[in-house]
Amino acid sequence: xxxxxxxxxxxxxxxxxDMKKKGEKISMLTAYDFTMAKIVDSAGxxxxxxxxxxxxxxxxxxxxxxxxxxxxxxxxxxxxxxIQRSLVVVDLPFGSYQSDxxxxxRSAIRIMKESGAHAVKLEGGKEIKESIKRILxxxxxxxxHLGLTPQSIYKFGTYTVRAKEDEEAEKLKExxxxxxxxxxxxxxxxxxxxKLAKEVAESLTIPIIGIGAGNGVDGQVLVxxxxxxxxxxxxxxxxxxxxxxxxxxxxxFQRYSDDVKSGDFPNDSEQY
Ligand code: KIV
Numbered sequence: 001x002x003x004x005x006x007x008x009x010x011x012x013x014x015x016x017x018d019m020k021k022k023g024e025k026i027s028m029l030t031a032y033d034f035t036m037a038k039i040v041d042s043a044g045x046x047x048x049x050x051x052x053x054x055x056x057x058x059x060x061x062x063x064x065x066x067x068x069x070x071x072x073x074x075x076x077x078x079x080x081x082x083i084q085r086s087l088v089v090v091d092l093p094f095g096s097y098q099s100d101x102x103x104x105x106r107s108a109i110r111i112m113k114e115s116g117a118h119a120v121k122l123e124g125g126k127e128i129k130e131s132i133k134r135i136l137x138x139x140x141x142x143x144x145h146l147g148l149t150p151q152s153i154y155k156f157g158t159y160t161v162r163a164k165e166d167e168e169a170e171k172l173k174e175x176x177x178x179x180x181x182x183x184x185x186x187x188x189x190x191x192x193x194x195k196l197a198k199e200v201a202e203s204l205t206i207p208i209i210g211i212g213a214g215n216g217v218d219g220q221v222l223v224x225x226x227x228x229x230x231x232x233x234x235x236x237x238x239x240x241x242x243x244x245x246x247x248x249x250x251x252x253f254q255r256y257s258d259d260v261k262s263g264d265f266p267n268d269s270e271q272y
Contacts (some may be wrong), residue, residue, distance in 0.1 A: 011046050011087040013141045013185035014117060019046075019218075020207040026186075026219025028209055031059050031229070032075040036224060037082035045086055047209075049221060050076040050117065052091040052151070057225045064150045065094045069107055071184035087142050088117045094151040097131050104131035108140050117177035121188065125148035125175025129182060137184045144179035146172055147213065161212070163192045176200045176208070188221060189213040191238070219220035257271055 008015050011228045019026055028047035029248055031037035051202075054075050055067035076090040090111050097104035108120045119141035122128055132142050156162070160250040163169040172192065179187050186207040189197050194214020201208040201217045210217035226239050227233050232246040259265035 008046075008085070010085055013087065013267060014075070016207050016219075017047070017182060017205070018188055020205070024070075026207055026209060028221035029224045030054075030057075031079050031082075031224060034082045037079040037086075040224065041083040041086045046219070048083060048086045048088050048100040049220075050079050050088065050090040050115075051095045051121075051122065051223065053223050055093075057223065057231065063153055063236070064091075065153075069093055069096045069110060073111060073114045076111060076117045076155055077245050079226045080116040087119065088115075088147075089119045090115060090117045091121050097128065101134040104128070105134045105138055108135045108142075109138065119143055119185070121145055123151050125171070125178055129178060131178070132182050132184065142182075144162045144176075144184045144187035145190065146175050146179070146187060146192075147189045147197075150190075159191070161191050161193065164197055165243045169193075172196065176204060177233055180204045180206050182225050189217060191236075212236060 016026055016116050024265040026047065027041050027045045028049055029045050030049045030051045030053055031040050032050060037048055049070065052072065053066050055061045055064045058075070059067065072090060072093050076088065077247070080088055090198040092104070092107050092111070094106035096190070103105060104122070111117055111120055120135065120271075121143040123145040125144070125146055130145070148156070148159065150159075153159065158229050163172045173196075176187055176189075184206060186209055187204075188209045188211065189200060191212035194216060197208065197210055197213035198216025207218035208220040210220050211221045222239065226234055227242050229241045230249070256265065
């Protein structure tokens with residue numbers, strides 16, 4: 001059992017800030033359904049992200065843009081029903097917060113009320129500052145997300161590393177500070193140089209959770225289906241695969257099919 005699992009019965013946003021103070025790293029994984037969330041929670045993962053990566057992983061879309069607020073709420077409510085210890089953070093999907101702060105608040109309220117989740121995550125810095133403030137003023141905890149922000153993929157044009165040039169790195173540092181000052185309890189930094197991510201983590205008091213942002217940050221997040229190898233066509237450098245479930249599952253399905261077709265399944269002890 002992990003050290004954190006023994007020490008913290010229930011993870012809150014305050015727990016995460018305290019963990020950073022004590023130099024304890026934070027573990028975060030995605031989940032979009034009850035069964036996966038139950039396993040992730042019981043393994044002692046600190047934060048479960050109901051990411052809009054559900055758009056890719058669950059629905060097979062090429063980007064995160066198509067997923068709707070109703071669909072995110074459905075996934076989030078399924079996850080919340082499974083958890084006992086993890087903090088559940090839910091992505092506000094593309095189109096549910098960018099047009100104005102009132103709409104952003106309405107979307108965040110729907111997520112909290114209809115799913116029972118504990119916090120929301122929004123992509124962006126200065127340009128969404130007023131929306132973040134309005135959500136925070138309503139008492140809803142906010143996690144920021146900077147660096148490679150997949151909802152802006154058509155602006156970036158590519159999924160390569162962000163903030164390699166000074167100008168973008170400076171803007172990222174300013175945005176991270178702005179998110180902390182606004183009251184965010186943590187920030188995800190996606191696919192940025194490790195040196196820059198470490199600098200940001202050291203300059204803020206709120207936790208920085210990295211994905212492709214090196215080891216100098218306060219915690220790590222991965223998409224669960226990638227790290228357990230259920231997906232197998234995605235090979236970014238930052239991804240460590242802990243299982244090869246694609247092969248395991250394909251093998252199991254093939255053996256089942258063979259057993260059905262040969263008449264071996266069900267056998268005498270598998271029937272009434
Ligand atoms: O949607 C998601 O899964 C995310 C993580 C990649 C951080 O935002």
